[in-house]
Amino acid sequence: MGMGGKVVTVTSGKGGVGKTTATANLGAALARMGKSVVVIDADIGLRNLDVVMGLENRIVYDLVDVVEGRCKLRQAMIKHKQFPELYLIPAAQTRDKTAVSPADMIQVTDKLRPELDFILIDSPAGIERGFRNAVAPADEVLIVTNPEVSAVRDADRIIGLLEAENKGPGKLILNRVKMDMVRKGEMMSADDVTDILAISLIGIVPEDENVVPASNSGIPVTLNENSRAGQAFRNIARRLNGENVPFMQLDDGGGFFQKLVRLFAGGNGQ
């Protein structure tokens, strides 16, 4: 009945911008803070969150089994190896998005709310049924995008749809920002993207070579203390938890001093 845990949906419009990575990392970062968390893979037919979290070998039941009454909700909740209060509800791999309805998602999350602090939903790409399923129970929506024209355009479309469903405007995670390119003016900065989309930012995640190896091993990068992307996800998790955390200074070029330096260095900056 809307009590207890908060439902946060991670979506994007465009595929490949880092939704699943973001969901896995926010789940792990919140668990690391001592929160009880369940992450739900809502991408029915294209299961992925399980591999990114290193839990693919433990799956017995999935979200569709829960919805169709083949198992109890608890039976589909796979406990993470490292955090006893982090769970995954995997997507079904051999079904499609129509196997679950928005009402089913509300029902499932309402059962989870009293037991957990956070329920994170990894939305599929696109704007169809899977997206509507993922967004239906959301208290808060995070939109992941990259500083590229196609990803930002799709994010804008998603924000429009969220507003139409009274779920908007949502908060933005700008993922895979390459600081050297931003400095050279060859990539949009976080300020550029928030200017364009006119929504507030909840995190800026730098491009980081630790992300792919972390996925490869099924260990979320946020558990790597030395990773900048990992740090960014830890900060987002704290903001989700209501803390006021200043943004990491990646996106230099925002400060007056850097602008002055760039000006005297001949407009290109170093």
Add this chain to the structure above:
Amino acid sequence: MMAGFLDRVLGRVSPKGSGSTAKERLQFILVHDRINLPPERLQAMKEEILAVISKYVAVNSEDVDIALQQRQRDSLIVAEIPFTKPHEDIEKDDPDVPRESRILD
């Protein structure tokens, strides 16, 4: 010269590069995406608005500025349409002008 210098110091001008091109292109694309009105349809609408206004007052189409604008996430049409002649001149030659608009002036 000085203004350009100030603009750069204060960050009003983005550094030249494909990043600012991306931003400009996106701003144009999204204005049209958000209201689902492609540029050709917008042009047709401008011409119709202008035709209607020209029935009542004289305007020079080159001075007219009808554009889509964004305020946060809301879209609006902003029009600046300066008159070129006083009202009386047109009314005499234009029997189509409704009585009300004559009284108004």
